[in-house]
Amino acid sequence: MLDNLNEKCAVVGVFNHSSASKMAYFSLFSMQHRGQEAAGISSSDGNRMHTIKDRGLVTQVFDDQKISTLKGGIAIGHTRYSTAGDDSILDAQPVYARYDLGEMGIVHNGNFTNAKTVRNQLIEKGAIFQTHMDTENLIHLIAKSSKKDILDRIIDGVKQVEGAYSLIFSNENKMFAVRDRQGFRPLSLGRLKGENGDGYIVASETSAFDLVGASYIRDVRPGELLIFEEGKAPKSIQVFEPNPHHCIFEYVYFARPDSTVFGKNVYSLRKEMGRTLAKENPVEADMVVPVPDGGVPSALGYAEESGIPFNMAIVRNHYVGRTFIEPTQEIRDLKVKMKLSAMKDVISGKRVIVVDDSIVRGTTSRQIIRMLKEAGAKEVHMRISSPPTTHPCFYGVDTPEESQLIANKYDIPTIANYIEADSLGYISNEGLLNSCGRDLNYCTSCFDGKYIIEPEKI
Known part of the structure; x- marks a missing residue:
């Protein structure tokens, strides 16, 4: 999916490991898909903190020399794609x-979700801000708190903010992790073996654990705060009563397919979405083709359920930056052509089902269909493994304004006509929920406009 619906970032925290900053670096590398705009790591050696951050990919921001300056047994890291800022x-x-x-x-x-209100209140009290980030609000709330120790100040701070947050804090000798009561964004706890006994890692996705050799313990619970101190097992405080509503788009697109998110394997769920999509939206065709990479598992599921052969007839160039990094539609259009190409010998004269994870503006889908028809496809039927995206997200996902969401303005036949598809089918809301399992509560506000926390209107 190349049409500008993007996760904000990945976070990682490593505690009690002699190579904490290296572990953070590799963890961020494994979660690069969650943010490509900037990367940063802060480490602590017990006396002071060291920070390096810059624009670019993880491998562009860091090298061995820079990582060697990030000394200490604690490190927190971040990759960014801006949403609010x-x-x-x-x-x-x-x-x-x-x-x-x-x-x-x-x-x-x-x-x-109350970032503007909190910031205005802080400015009225004399706070000076250096960034546009809502995260800076929390720094001010903690600094201005009347509580006497860092733990109480963190609790005091998070009780004044609302919305979606998976947060990791560190000071000179401790680390803290906290998740909002809804558990919108994933956050998992793992164990790292090190020279000093058990170390711990907290990360947005378990793919980070696999790369650094950590073992998964459990997810950080919605509303839970974990405290990491030297020589002690992590201590848990339930700050908020849980009200789980996990972001279902983590399963559709954001997370790596090899990650376990909200306790479930992402790849398996995406294949199940494809099977459901085939049941709900059958069509006669010669091949099922995914839009790589996000559409691959669902296309496999569609092919298995329908009995129509699977074919990787669209090739992706992985050395092109993601299209949403550029601001203009003209550049986005060019980058789609640079990133994807169709195999003419495979497609020519064939009826093609092309499977993608979502349609946001519709411009990318139209280009893909034109590309397939230019390659000689007799028919192109588009199938989408998520329901129509009709509303913006306010919980940590970069979505266009409502007016730019094609499904907010038009019905499915009109969208099919716009993207020049011979037919268009989306998985239903019920089909998606059934594919992901009814044992968890999900946030589906981008599909139905039912916001768990109402965004501020100032």
Whole structure:
């Protein structure tokens, strides 16, 4: 899916490991798909914190020399794609500050839905902001808190913010992780073996654990705060009563297929979505073709259920930056052509079912269909493994304004005509929920406009 619906970031925290910053680096590398705009790591050696962050991919921001300067047994890291903020280096994370209790770094995946209200209140009290990030609000709330220790200040701070957040904090010698009561964004806890006994890792996805050799323990529970101190097992405090509503788009698109998210394997669920899609939207065709890479598991499921052969007839160039990084539609159009190409010898004269995970504006889907028809496809039938995206997300996903969401304005036949498909079918809301399992509560506000937390209107 190349049409500008994007996760905000990945977060990681490593505690009690002699190569904490290296572990954070490799973890961020494994979660690069969650944000390509900027990357950063803060480490702590027990006395002071060290921070490096910059625009670019993880491999562009860091090298061996830079990582060697990030000393200590604690490290927190972040990759960014801006949702609420700017794209300047000032808006890269970790957010770092010195205050009366010492030093602190924060990394954040999500969005505070009351960010403008809280910021205006802080400005009225004399706060000076350096960034556009809602995360900076939390630094000020913690610094201004009347509580006497860092734990109580963090609790005091998170009780004043609303919305979606998977947060990791560190100071000179401790690390903290907290998740909002809805558990919108994923956050998992793992164990790392190290020279100093058990170390711990907290990350947005379990793919990070696989790369660094960590073992999965469990998910951080919605509303839970974990405290990491030297020589102790992580301590848990249930700060908020849980009200789980996990982002279902993590399963549709955001997470890596080899990750376990909200306790479930992503690849298996995506294949099941494809099977459901085939049952709900059958069509006669010669081949099922995915839009790589996001459409592959669902296309496999569609092919298995329908009995129509699967074919990788669209090739992706992985050395082109993701299309949403560029601001203009003209550049987006060019990047689609640079990124995807069709195999003419395979497609010519064939009826093609092309499977993708979503349609946002519709412009990318139209280009893909034109590309397939130019390659000689007799018919192109588009199938989408998520329901129509009709509403923007306020919980940590970069979505266009409502007016730019094609499904907010038009019905499915009109969209099919716009993207020049011979037919168009989406998985139903019920079909998606059944594919993902009814044992969990999900946030589906981007499909139905039913917001768990109403966004502020200022």
